[in-house]
Amino acid sequence: MVARAYTVAFEGVTARQVEVQCAITPGIPAFSLVGLPDKAVSEARDRVRTALNSMAIALPSKRITINLSPADLPKEGSHFDLPIALALLAALEIIPTDAVEGTCSLGELSLDGSLIPVLGALPAAMAAAEEDRTLLCPKASGAEAAWVGATQVISAASLADVVRHYTGQSPLPPAEPGEVTSDSSGRDLLDVKGQERAKRALEIAAAGRHHLMMVGTPGSGKSMLAARLPGILPPLTAPEALETSMIHSLAGLLDEGGINRTRPFREPHHTASMAAIVGGGRRASPGEISLAHNGVLFMDEFPEFSRTVLETLRQPIETGEVMIARANAHVKYPCRFMLVAAANPCKCGYLSDPNRACSRAPACGEDYMGRISGPLMDRFDLRVEVPPVAFTDLDLPTSGDSSAIVAERVAAARTLQAARFETQDGIRLNADAEGKVLEQIATPDNEGRTLINKVAERFGLSARGYHRVLRVARTIADLEGSDDVRRPHVAEAVSYRLSFAADG
Template sequence: MVTKTYTVAFEGVTARQVEVQCTLAAGLPAFSVVGLPDKAVSEAKERVRATLETLAIALPSKKITINLSPADLPKEGSHFDLPIAIALLAAIGAIPPDTAEDIASLGELSLDGRIVEVSGALPAAMTAAEEGRTLLCAAASGPEAAWVGDCPVIAAKDVAAILRHFSGQAPIEPSRAGEVTQSAQHKCLRDVRGQERAKRALEIAAAGGHHLFLVGTPGSGKSMLAERLPGILPPMTPSEALETSMIHSVAGQIKEGGISRERPFQTPHHTASMAAIAGGGKGAKPGQMSLAHNGVLFLDELPEFPRNVLETLRQPIETGHIMVSRANAHVSYPCRFMLVAAANPCRCGYLTDPEQACARVPKCGQDYLGKVSGPLMDRFDMRLEVPPVGYQDLDLPATGDTSATIAERVAAVRAVQTVRYENQGTVRTNAECSGEILAQCATPDAEGRDLLHRFAEKMGLSARGYHRVLRVARTIADLDHSDCVRRPHIAEAVSYRLSLTREMS
């Protein structure tokens, strides 16, 4: 007789169903796991054996074979422990076989029978819901998995509790979804003295989801501005929160089952490797780009990042997803993020400071910013010079709008875009629209078109740059409550493309 139960194998954020089969055959006592398992899965038999001994359940003196089907799909991770134990318990009659077939499970077993939390409970619950099964997992994973409302989740602290549940002695109540994680107290933009133009650029970028590049002397406030961006971004919609949480679940970054609606803000150090930024390593795990999905990827000291790491950004910025290809894995992750970068104008940092003039003007700036390739630079919607702030300005009282006030304006513009693009597939913001959609919503009036054409001709604007100016102008028009993109909107959008032309020439 062959008993069956189910679990999942992860391919990126997708959890593929795996059928766990168990058979007991006559022959010398043996315990084998087949179906392309990795080392962690092969070792599961020892953890299962120790767990059953703790429960005073003796393994039958037969040849035990566990098959993980489909056999050509690589099986990685310790979460196969629990489904292997369930299949074996069903084979020896400790659990009704028909009950085992109605559940999908994942969890690592400790030697004393406790079920240890593993990553990926949320996508596993999604797959279980699609197949109409109950999910069985560790107690710590229950609140996370229960966010998928169509899937009953049984979260147990140990295997003994599972046996009591299925025997009817002590039924386990289905898990409830965890609490929505409360947002941390954000820093306020009003704390930034001066830099009114930079604050305006930050508001435009947040409203339209535009990529932003800040260049300025050391201490001018570039990082300070970027750190206040989360405080003006609107919360994620429920669908966006689920998309992002799926990635964080696979990466093991959801704590205590709580799901946050706050947009991710990832800030990798410039020494980060390509695998850390783009994804990779064992199992082709998601990188910083994917962890920033629906949020912000902030790269401080951009030219200090390795050139090959920076070049990996080019394709994901355009497509919104990244394919992590390794010798034993080809995994696609979503990574539709807002790229914000900061850099000094040159290596010494004072190329544009008249009081501390750089001794190697202009070559110092050309060499330093030249580390960022032209194609990558062209993908920034907005490029802004952040001038130094005088100490006199630092003594002035705080002025301007608070982050809360700006956040209200940003949220209102995002709501307009939601209505505008509700029937346009994956397009959600002005920064993502292109082609016919862009032509319909961002075509400027005659004066604006004339200004844009003259700028494009004079500055040698690429087709990509031309469209990015239109997208930024559309966002500026939305902030101005204008249905039409007019000349002033084009003029302001163009000003954010002029900023670094001199340094990059």
């Protein structure tokens, strides 16, 4: 008899079903594990055997073969321990076979039989729901997996609890979903003195999820402005929260099973490797751009990042997804993020101050900003200079709107966009619009069209730059509550496009 249990193997955020087959046959005693397992899966034999011994369950002196099907799909991770143990217990007729076959399970076994939480419980629950199976997982992962209401989730503290559950001695109750959390940083735009133009650019970027580049001297407030972005962004919608949490589940970033409705704000250091930013490594883990999905990726000291890292961002910015190519598989992650970059104008940082600039000015500024290629710079919708603030201005009364007021305008603009793109697949915000959709929603009036055509001719805007100006103009109109894109909207969008660098 061949006993079967079911689990999943992860390919990015996709969980593929894996059938765990167990056969106990006469022959020389052995415990074989086949089906393209990695080192962690191969070591499951010893963990399962020892865990069963701790429960006074001895394996028979026969040949035990475990097959992980499909055999050509790479199996990685320690979460195969529990399904292997279930298949083996079913083959030994200790637990009912039909109950095991109706369950998708994952979990790592300790040597004493306790279950250790693993990564990916949320996408595993999604896969179990598609196959109409119950999900069995460690107790610490139950709150996370229970957010998928389409399937029942059972969480257990140990393998002994699982056996008692399946034999009817002590049934386990369904797991309850964790709490919905929302971070409150307390950082307000009112803390930033001056910089009204940069604040306006921040508001436009937040409203339409446009990419923003800030250039200014050290201490001018670039990082301070970026840190206040989470305070003006609306909470994640339910579908967005699920998408983002699935990625964070694979990265082990979900705290106690709670779903966070605050948009991600990732700020990697400029020494980060390409695998850390884009994704990769031994298990093709998600990188910072995927962890920032539906949120913000803030890259301070932008020109200091490796040239290879910067150039790799170009395709994900356009497509909203990243493909990690490996020798035996291609793993895809979503990465629809808002890129906010900050940079000094030159190596010393004081290019615009003749009294403090180095002797190589202005050539040092050209060399430093030249580290950012033209095609990458072309992908920034908004470019703004952040001038230094005089110390005498720090004592002046606070001006401008608070984060709460700006957040209301941003939320109203995003509500308009949600209604506008309700029937459009793959388009949520103005930054996603292209082709005929962009022509329908962002074609300016006659005066606006004349202006943008003159700018395109005078400064040599690329086709991408032309369309990005239209998208920003549409967002500005949304913030104003205007149905039409008019000349003032186009003029403001153009002013941010040509702030410190022209397309070439």
